[in-house]
Amino acid sequence: MEIDKAIKGSDDTRLKTKYNNAIYVIKRALALYSIQEVAFSFNGGKDSTVLLHLLRAGYFLHREEQSCSNGVLTDFPIRTIYFESSSAFPEINLFTYDTAKTYGLQLDIIRTDFKSGLEALLKANPIRAIFLGVRIGDPTAVGQEQFSPSSPGWPPFMRVNPILDWSYRDVWAFLLTCKVQYCSLYDKGYTSIGSIYDTVPNSLLSISNSSKKEFKPAYLLPDGRLERAGRVKRISSSDTRFSAVNNGVDSEDSHRNRMFTASVIGVGDEILFGTVEDQLGPSLCRKLHSIGWLTSQTAVVRNDIDSVAEAVERCKSTNDMVFLYGGVGPLHSDVTIAGVAKAFGVRLAPDEEFEEYLRHLIGDHCTGDRNEMAQLPEGITELLHHEKLSVPLIKCQNIITLSATNVTELDKQWDCLIELLGSDGCLVKMEPYSSKQLTTNLTDVETAQPLSKLCLDFPDLYIGCFRKSREGPLVISFEGKDSTRIEAAVEALRKKFHPGAFSEVN
Numbered sequence: 001m002e003i004d005k006a007i008k009g010s011d012d013t014r015l016k017t018k019y020n021n022a023i024y025v026i027k028r029a030l031a032l033y034s035i036q037e038v039a040f041s042f043n044g045g046k047d048s049t050v051l052l053h054l055l056r057a058g059y060f061l062h063r064e065e066q067s068c069s070n071g072v073l074t075d076f077p078i079r080t081i082y083f084e085s086s087s088a089f090p091e092i093n094l095f096t097y098d099t100a101k102t103y104g105l106q107l108d109i110i111r112t113d114f115k116s117g118l119e120a121l122l123k124a125n126p127i128r129a130i131f132l133g134v135r136i137g138d139p140t141a142v143g144q145e146q147f148s149p150s151s152p153g154w155p156p157f158m159r160v161n162p163i164l165d166w167s168y169r170d171v172w173a174f175l176l177t178c179k180v181q182y183c184s185l186y187d188k189g190y191t192s193i194g195s196i197y198d199t200v201p202n203s204l205l206s207i208s209n210s211s212k213k214e215f216k217p218a219y220l221l222p223d224g225r226l227e228r229a230g231r232v233k234r235i236s237s238s239d240t241r242f243s244a245v246n247n248g249v250d251s252e253d254s255h256r257n258r259m260f261t262a263s264v265i266g267v268g269d270e271i272l273f274g275t276v277e278d279q280l281g282p283s284l285c286r287k288l289h290s291i292g293w294l295t296s297q298t299a300v301v302r303n304d305i306d307s308v309a310e311a312v313e314r315c316k317s318t319n320d321m322v323f324l325y326g327g328v329g330p331l332h333s334d335v336t337i338a339g340v341a342k343a344f345g346v347r348l349a350p351d352e353e354f355e356e357y358l359r360h361l362i363g364d365h366c367t368g369d370r371n372e373m374a375q376l377p378e379g380i381t382e383l384l385h386h387e388k389l390s391v392p393l394i395k396c397q398n399i400i401t402l403s404a405t406n407v408t409e410l411d412k413q414w415d416c417l418i419e420l421l422g423s424d425g426c427l428v429k430m431e432p433y434s435s436k437q438l439t440t441n442l443t444d445v446e447t448a449q450p451l452s453k454l455c456l457d458f459p460d461l462y463i464g465c466f467r468k469s470r471e472g473p474l475v476i477s478f479e480g481k482d483s484t485r486i487e488a489a490v491e492a493l494r495k496k497f498h499p500g501a502f503s504e505v506n
């Protein structure tokens with residue numbers, strides 16, 4: 001088998017180790033699942049090209065171990081799926097189809113989105129595991145292992161990632177050692193390929209002094225960490241809105257007229273089990289209220305990357321700020337930062353500056369090859385330093401992750417945040433809310449209609465009702481930025497009923 005021979009004949013020991021590990025994962029998967037139960041997700045990219053040849057070798061070696069191989073590999077029986085998209089580069093499409101022909105791949109072309117495509121595929125076929133060319137540096141690799149069940153909300157299957165621990169250099173060492181074909185774009189300076197809308201050649205490979213823009217081939221990129229430098233950042237409308245606030249572009253006036261909203265997300269199975277009573281969430285709501293912000297939503301989610309990512313993704317574009325607490329640290333359950341990275345589609349990368357702080361705090365215990373605590377979302381993280389804090393706070397665009405574990409620690413972090421972000425417009429102090437509460441023994445039925453009408457007349461106020469008990473009085477609360485409007489609303493309500501129907505709560 002030519003791939004196996006090429007690697008065994010090479011003197012690159014690192015490549016040999018990576019190859020052997022990947023083949024081991026493939027052979028385990030082929031032992032666990034029948035050939036009809038596995039599929040290979042192929043998209044013509046360099047990583048999936050590496051995986052194709054590893055699968056060819058792995059399948060051959062697997063058959064050999066079962067002593068049913070005659071030494072030649074003629075067919076490749078693993079179902080291969082390609083999600084074709086109109087935004088793919090034509091070179092990628094061409095390479096995918098050519099490769100399928102060369103190696104006799106049974107190509108299933110899917111033209112819907114990933115999730116519904118996989119749903120249909122799994123309904124029609126007994127597939128239980130899918131091989132992917134995901135590598136640890138990819139944004140989508142956050143939280144994955146070599147065998148990772150698909151995420152909640154996705155159809156159920158095992159994601160098998162044989163090259164998860166391969167570096168950019170390993171990928172090119174393999175492709176060049178095995179002398180296999182790869183997509184022509186990689187010889188034109190492309191180092192990682194997404195869609196035609198978000199991918200350009202990597203400027204680090206640009207050949208200077210040439211009148212025509214030319215680029216060196218991908219395998220010459222000296223630093224694999226910059227593999228994604230040719231990926232153009234997509235700026236969503238919400239990001240723009242945020243950056244306007246962030247850069248202090250908003251004028252004083254527009255600040256005053258705007259309603260700033262925040263979401264508060266707690267991460268903790270212990271809260272969901274009811275073992276621990278959440279105090280930080282309510283405390284944050286009070287703090288936000290005290291600076292005139294509106295908390296649009298609070299949530300408590302599980303210590304699970306996908307749960308955190310889903311909550312952050314939902315809140316980040318509809319709020320000015322999102323505050324996260326819980327799940328921060330080096331434990332297996334501390335997945336909050338990874339969830340933030342996944343929500344932004346970026347990878348976790350070691351942050352030397354943060355590591356330095358941790359070293360001061362906990363000594364050399366925090367160093368090593370994989371210091372999980374010093375891994376932060378790449379390219380979007382800003383460390384917020386304050387002399388009163390032993391470790392900076394972590395800000396990823398409009399997401400603040402608080403490491404506080406109790407109200408006293410939260411008070412301190414909050415005061416620092418206000419000092420740090422209050423001045424640059426991110427956590428600007430707004431006109432505080434005025435509020436008034438009335439109680440009444442009138443029934444809900446009697447008050448319902450007049451209150452609905454009052455809400456229509458005073459749309460600038462929050463008029464809410466709640467009870468402390470079913471039998472006790474009804475509490476009506478008025479919240480707003482203008483106290484004269486609150487007085488007017490209270491007066492308007494009183495007029496609708498007999499005198500003395502309401503008492504004021506002090």
Ligand SMILES: Cc1cc2nc3c(=O)[nH]c(=O)nc-3n(C[C@H](O)[C@H](O)[C@H](O)COP(=O)(O)O)c2cc1C
Pocket residue numbers: 041083114118130132140149150151154159194
């Ligand atoms: C076969 C296959 C399985 C996938 N399974 C999952 C999954 O379980 N969970 C998930 O969040 N994304 C899953 N994805 C989506 C990828 O993580 C990622 O969003 C996708 O490859 C698009 O990457 P891009 O946005 O860089 O193009 C899957 C994609 C493919 C092709």
Ligand SMILES: Nc1ncnc2c1ncn2[C@@H]1O[C@H](COP(=O)(O)OP(=O)(O)OP(=O)(O)O)[C@@H](O)[C@H]1O
Pocket residue numbers: 041042043044045046047048049081082083084131132133134135138191192193194
């Ligand atoms: N459109 C697609 N169809 C099938 N599989 C896909 C598709 N997009 C991504 N994948 C799977 O996800 C893996 C990771 O994608 P990713 O873009 O990171 O790698 P790549 O495309 O192989 O290489 P590159 O990083 O150079 O773009 C792929 O190797 C492949 O297994």
Ligand SMILES: [Mg+2]
Pocket residue numbers: 043045192193194
């Ligand atoms: Mg790609």
